[in-house]
Amino acid sequence: MALALQTFSTVKDANAALKAAGTRYLGGGTLVVRGANEGDVSVSSLIRSTEPALSAITVSGDNVRIGASLTMAAIAGHPNLVALARAARAVGGPAIRNMATVGGNLFAPAPYGDFTVALLALDAIVSTEGGEKPIETFLAKRQSNHAIVTEVGFTLPAEGLRFLKVSRVKPKGVSVLSIAAVLEQAPDGTVSSAHIALGCMADRPMRAKAAEEALLGRKLTSDGIAPALAVASDGTSPVTDPIASAWYRNEVLPVHLGRLLLA
Amino acid sequence: MAKIPVQFTLNGAEKAEFIDSGTTLLHALRDKIGDTSPKGGCHQGTCGACSVIIDGELRLSCLTLAETCNGAAITTTSGLSQGGVLHPLQRAFLDAFATQCGFCTPGMIMAAKVLLDHTPDPSRDEVVEALSGNICRCTGYEPIIQAVLTAARSNSQNAA
């Protein structure tokens, strides 16, 4: 079936067009055009907006706002976003990174969504014309979202963003799993705040709440993190795909989480 | 459905075509314009055989809609040789036996060209990283990596 593209200069007009049946927003197209090439006939019309705000990055102090049309390559190369470079570079190969957008990554099903794992650990805010939502709430209901995501916002973490992606093919390969963590430590070295996000451990990125809680008040030593690793897989329901089985993902999660926390 | 016009430069030459909306750039280049150097391997973004350079960036033409390229400057491997003289990358690929069936070659050369345009003297790791989105079923990759390193060296010798 023929696919038609409609381009609008404003998000408002594009959102109005997206109300019609059979329409889908076009980001970089790495998933949606791929779907069409594979014979997905549920989409007959692609909608995009060229509004410049969608491609803007603003960094003021520690506050960052990234337009949804920004690509992984643009983020990986941005001098003020060094903290996110590792997560942006984890997505696909060079050509994919030149195309894959932040907005599209928010909707990417497992085993994809590595960049969103980082955004989840950063507790990002996801903006649409209708308002702002914490990323966790946004992800929980993303399938019923029909509005264009315009930008994501977050605070750069003082102690940095830890990120790790495990894949079988190096340097580019689909995730066995990915983990992002934002930790704060008290002067005595104990963890005072922990945000840990997991990729491929459910159909979409999820927080490792039990592990986060078990880390509080503990030091980042093998003994200190042991209780957190013991509950790392609580609440997970990993995908089974050609990369890894659900069982394998659960088995190796504590090993990789341990490496990330001790790094 | 009504055809829509697209217009861009391809290897420096102005091109204008009428296409169906939703046509991929790969389809437009190969079947409309007649540049068959980008290859359709998977149409899924995984093989890299369809790689082209759009406004200086490596892109997959199988996942790019042609109408989003209006006004762009597109480079394909067929535009690299000048007056019958092969581009240093093409020469190095031939000399190093880095092309066997040849299906991956235009995509590999596009990926390598973008690398050398930005990083004239890359390390081996940088070459591997730059080619990581391209699959080759024949060569085992090593001759390709060597070809890119050789082309980089011959470029720097020519520049010296």
Ligand SMILES: Cc1cc2nc3c(=O)[nH]c(=O)nc-3n(C[C@H](O)[C@H](O)[C@H](O)COP(=O)(O)OP(=O)(O)OC[C@H]3O[C@@H](n4cnc5c(N)ncnc54)[C@H](O)[C@@H]3O)c2cc1C
């Ligand atoms: C070969 C290959 C390798 C890949 N490797 C990885 C990888 O390693 N890691 C990874 O995370 N992903 C990977 N991906 C998946 C994908 O490229 C990325 O997830 C990418 O970020 C998706 O973004 P996009 O702009 O291309 O999305 P699109 O294909 O344009 O869109 C995907 C979905 O999101 C919706 N959407 C896009 N933007 C918006 C917006 N602003 N507002 C509302 N809805 C929107 C679209 O309607 C569509 O439903 C890979 C894909 C391919 C083909």
Ligand code: FES
């Ligand atoms: S044909 Fe485009 S990546 Fe394989």
Ligand code: FES
């Ligand atoms: S030479 Fe045959 S696929 Fe690379």
